[in-house]
Amino acid sequence: xxxxxxxxxTLVSERVAQFRDQVNRRxxxxxxxxxxxxxxxxxGLYLQLHAYMLRVAxxxxxxxxxxxxxxxxxxxxxxxxxxxxxxxxxxxxxxxxLAEVPDILEELAAVEMxxxxxxxxxxxxTTADPFAGVAADEIADPRIYAELIRQWSTLHPEFSFLPxxxxxxxxxxxxxxxxxxVHDIGIAMRRDANGNPGxxxxxxxxxxxxxxxxxRIRDFLPEPDLLxxxxxxxxxxxxxxxxxxxxxxxxxxxxxxxxIDAFADAVETEWRAIRDGALRLxxxxxxxxxxxxxxxDYESVPALSVDFAKHPLAAPExxxxxxxxxxxxxxxxxxxxxxxxxxxxxxxxxxxAAQMEAVADLAEVFGYGEIRVTxxxxxxxxxxxxxxxxxxxxxxxxxxxxxxxxxLLTDIIACPGLDYCNLANARSIPIAQHISRRFxxxxxxxxxxxxxxNISGCINACGHHHVGNIGILGVDKKGTEFYQxxxxxxxxxxxxxxxxxxxxxxxxxxxxxxxxIVNTYLEIRQDGERFIDTYRRxxxxxFKETLYGAR
Amino acid sequence: MxxxxxxxxxxxxxxxxxxxxTPPAAGAILVPYALWERQRESLLTRNGPxxxxxxxxxxxxxxxxxxARFELIALEFPTFKDGRAYSQARLLRERYGFTGELxxxxxxxxxxxxxxxxxxxxAFEVTATGGAADWEAALSEISVAYQPGTDDRTPASVLRQxxxxx
Amino acid sequence: MTLHAVTAxxxxxxxxxxxxxxxxxSALLDDCCVVADADAGTDLLAAGARAVQDxxxxxxxxxxxxxxxxxxSPLSRREIIRAAGPSVRPDLGRQTVQPEPVWE
Numbered sequence: 165x166x167x168x169x170x171x172x173x174t175l176v177s178e179r180v181a182q183f184r185d186q187v188n189r190r191x192x193x194x195x196x197x198x199x200x201x202x203x204x205x206x207x208g209l210y211l212q213l214h215a216y217m218l219r220v221a222x223x224x225x226x227x228x229x230x231x232x233x234x235x236x237x238x239x240x241x242x243x244x245x246x247x248x249x250x251x252x253x254x255x256x257x258x259x260x261x262l263a264e265v266p267d268i269l270e271e272l273a274a275v276e277m278x279x280x281x282x283x284x285x286x287x288x289x290t291t292a293d294p295f296a297g298v299a300a301d302e303i304a305d306p307r308i309y310a311e312l313i314r315q316w317s318t319l320h321p322e323f324s325f326l327p328x329x330x331x332x333x334x335x336x337x338x339x340x341x342x343x344x345x346v347h348d349i350g351i352a353m354r355r356d357a358n359g360n361p362g363x364x365x366x367x368x369x370x371x372x373x374x375x376x377x378x379x380r381i382r383d384f385l386p387e388p389d390l391l392x393x394x395x396x397x398x399x400x401x402x403x404x405x406x407x408x409x410x411x412x413x414x415x416x417x418x419x420x421x422x423x424i425d426a427f428a429d430a431v432e433t434e435w436r437a438i439r440d441g442a443l444r445l446x447x448x449x450x451x452x453x454x455x456x457x458x459x460x461d462y463e464s465v466p467a468l469s470v471d472f473a474k475h476p477l478a479a480p481e482x483x484x485x486x487x488x489x490x491x492x493x494x495x496x497x498x499x500x501x502x503x504x505x506x507x508x509x510x511x512x513x514x515x516x517a518a519q520m521e522a523v524a525d526l527a528e529v530f531g532y533g534e535i536r537v538t539x540x541x542x543x544x545x546x547x548x549x550x551x552x553x554x555x556x557x558x559x560x561x562x563x564x565x566x567x568x569x570x571x572l573l574t575d576i577i578a579c580p581g582l583d584y585c586n587l588a589n590a591r592s593i594p595i596a597q598h599i600s601r602r603f604x605x606x607x608x609x610x611x612x613x614x615x616x617x618n619i620s621g622c623i624n625a626c627g628h629h630h631v632g633n634i635g636i637l638g639v640d641k642k643g644t645e646f647y648q649x650x651x652x653x654x655x656x657x658x659x660x661x662x663x664x665x666x667x668x669x670x671x672x673x674x675x676x677x678x679x680x681i682v683n684t685y686l687e688i689r690q691d692g693e694r695f696i697d698t699y700r701r702x703x704x705x706x707f708k709e710t711l712y713g714a715r
Numbered sequence: 716m717x718x719x720x721x722x723x724x725x726x727x728x729x730x731x732x733x734x735x736x737t738p739p740a741a742g743a744i745l746v747p748y749a750l751w752e753r754q755r756e757s758l759l760t761r762n763g764p765x766x767x768x769x770x771x772x773x774x775x776x777x778x779x780x781x782x783a784r785f786e787l788i789a790l791e792f793p794t795f796k797d798g799r800a801y802s803q804a805r806l807l808r809e810r811y812g813f814t815g816e817l818x819x820x821x822x823x824x825x826x827x828x829x830x831x832x833x834x835x836x837x838a839f840e841v842t843a844t845g846g847a848a849d850w851e852a853a854l855s856e857i858s859v860a861y862q863p864g865t866d867d868r869t870p871a872s873v874l875r876q877x878x879x880x881x
Numbered sequence: 882m883t884l885h886a887v888t889a890x891x892x893x894x895x896x897x898x899x900x901x902x903x904x905x906x907s908a909l910l911d912d913c914c915v916v917a918d919a920d921a922g923t924d925l926l927a928a929g930a931r932a933v934q935d936x937x938x939x940x941x942x943x944x945x946x947x948x949x950x951x952x953x954s955p956l957s958r959r960e961i962i963r964a965a966g967p968s969v970r971p972d973l974g975r976q977t978v979q980p981e982p983v984w985e
């Protein structure tokens with residue numbers, strides 16, 4: 165993974181000192197809250213319901229064991245013993261004290277971490293495929309380009325006061341595990357006829373109040389042009405994005421208002437003026453960054469047969485875990501392991517300091533010290549030898565990290581909701597917990613198969629409910645929490661926004677509604693169809709019928 | 716209001732002319748774009764330097780043809796959160812080659828000095844009296860630039876090329 | 882008319898606080914100053930604005946409460962959660978935390 169050099173170290177240290185000075189000026193009254201708020205947001209510090217909330221950047225979801233240990237230490241020393249992994253691959257702490265945040269940032273800087281631009285109207289963390297560098301289906305490693313974008317976008321003097329937040333995602337595989345089509349800029353790695361890497365560029369996707377699937381703006385952008393092209397898009401957005409209404413300020417609105425052709429023209433015109441300038445990436449620079457992501461010194465181990473887990477003496481729970489929580493690695497004999505942070509009845513994405521430390525240790529014992537954070541709020545150990553999977557599973561079980569539900573119904577993605585968040589209208593976590601308990605039976609869970617369920621506590625959609633196969637949006641009706649269901653969303657390559665199924669459900673009815681939906685699917689599915697396949701074939705009607713028909 | 720240039724508070728030799736007001740016959744005047752648009756011919760016959768003030772929705776291309784006539788361009792920040800002027804400034808400097816004074820006006824705060832400088836601003840109207848003293852501090856707070864700007868900082872990626880690989 | 886009180890977050894640590902009759906700020910809901918009319922509400926908000934100026938708190942606002950059996954409770958779910966802590970972590974939050982001293 166990327167290692168800081170003197171320039172990176174200097175920048176984060178100076179940033180800490182700058183913020184420390186800003187906090188001191190705030191606490192002495194020299195800065196008003198109005199003046200201070202954008203500054204603290206640019207360092208990822210929100211004020212939420214109960215306390216401040218600090219969002220620490222995990223660039224494109226990659227962490228070292230050492231960094232994970234520091235995150236655990238911060239949870240213990242400065243917070244209440246836990247952290248929350250988010251739908252943008254970051255980590256959030258819910259109880260830091262303003263006066264101590266500069267110290268937290270200093271501790272983070274010591275392990276090459278920061279909270280720069282994880283909030284505010286800036287370019288945020290560029291997210292990427294959590295299986296980057298190891299996925300069997302990978303075209304090119306997106307982390308290299310995510311790191312280039314990270315540096316280019318950090319403290320960018322022209323783009324620090326955008327009309328609104330700006331989110332970029334990049335996938336390196338044909339199967340999109342980064343949800344690029346619901347991002348402001350989505351990037352898909354491609355190769356041209358000569359095998360040279362380049363990018364397919366999408367623009368104007370997003371969720372929130374007005375969910376939109378991105379439009380393709382460029383079929384193939386050559387590698388050296390990445391930063392100049394992205395700069396051109398940002399320059400057009402910064403000048404012409406709406407600033408009169410925060411609900412109409414994202415780039416998706418501008419793309420929609422201009423139309424993709426006119427928008428693309430504006431970008432191409434700007435880009436032609438700068439493409440051969442200082443932002444053109446020399447081969448040496450790409451190679452320098454790429455060297456940080458060279459594969460580890462893999463041991464030569466035999467690939468186990470596909471059915472290796474179905475040993476006659478293997479515990480059925482282990483077989484289930486292998487089926488749901490492991491994925492194909494490009495290196496023979498290795499697997500990619502997803503650690504579920506969704507135990508039965510648990511809070512999705514939360515991890516205790518002890519669990520974080522356990523994961524750090526396991527990353528070193530069972531891998532090369534690297535961990536990934538997924539947008540599904542889980543963790544990944546990217547390089548596990550297949551013959552060690554059983555030992556790893558045993559170890560994960562001891563820390564309640566081995567629930568065999570990755571990619572299944574109880575692998576629920578949920579925003580913090582009204583239990584934590586200032587913006588929320590309804591609680592989301594208790595609903596996740598109810599559903600998790602109702603469907604705890606693993607055999608049944610595996611029979612239901614691949615299904616994404618996302619819950620948001622308000623229309624801002626931080627739980628990404630629009631792209632869940634089943635999406636749940638919490639709303640407030642005259643002081644009571646209700647839950648509206650959408651079906652048929654998809655965050656991947658065939659990205660789609662869910663359809664509203666009908667009137668919202670009360671808190672005591674929503675879990676039954678989910679069960680009805682699942683049972684309907686089980687009844688009408690054909691030939692190995694996943695939930696989303698059945699929905700695409702049969703449409704909303706059968707579900708509307710079973711949910712509301714009897715009324 | 717204080718005008719800060721090169722880290723010092725300086726006198727402002729420019730007279731701001733509002734819309735609908737007859738500009739003085741001589742001396743340096745700063746006119747809003749709307750006035751320039753309407754009275755361009757008569758302003759061109761005037762004796763004295765001309766400056767122009769652009770709002771955030773005035774693309775710099777609007778004044779490209781006349782750029783050489785202006786010794787001052789003022790870009791307005793109605794609120795410091797409105798970042799359009801950063802792009803306007805870079806385009807004026809880097810695309811259109813403007814070499815006169817580029818002034819940030821309106822809601823200009825110390826914590827934006829570095830960004831403003833890196834985008835090509837060289838004059839700042841500030842309300843806080845500490846503006847000038849803060850200038851040096853603000854500019855030296857972050858010494859590393861990851862990306863090229865209008866200023867003369869060499870981006871880290873370029874500095875790295877002359878270093879042995881780590 | 883509905884009863885109201887004023888709440889805010891403490892600048893230093895983000896703690897939820899309530900304005901007391903003595904115009905101080907307490908972490909305990911029970912300490913809050915209850916008002917029944919618009920003028921009194923405006924008075925409380927003025928005290929809040931002064932505390933903001935004194936860089937003590939941020940974002941003060943009025944919220945509706947009711948009093949039942951002598952116990953003060955907020956009317957909205959949001960303020961119930963602010964007063965009690967996250968509903969999904971009863972081990973954290975204010976039920977179990979030692980009450981903070983009254984803040985000037």
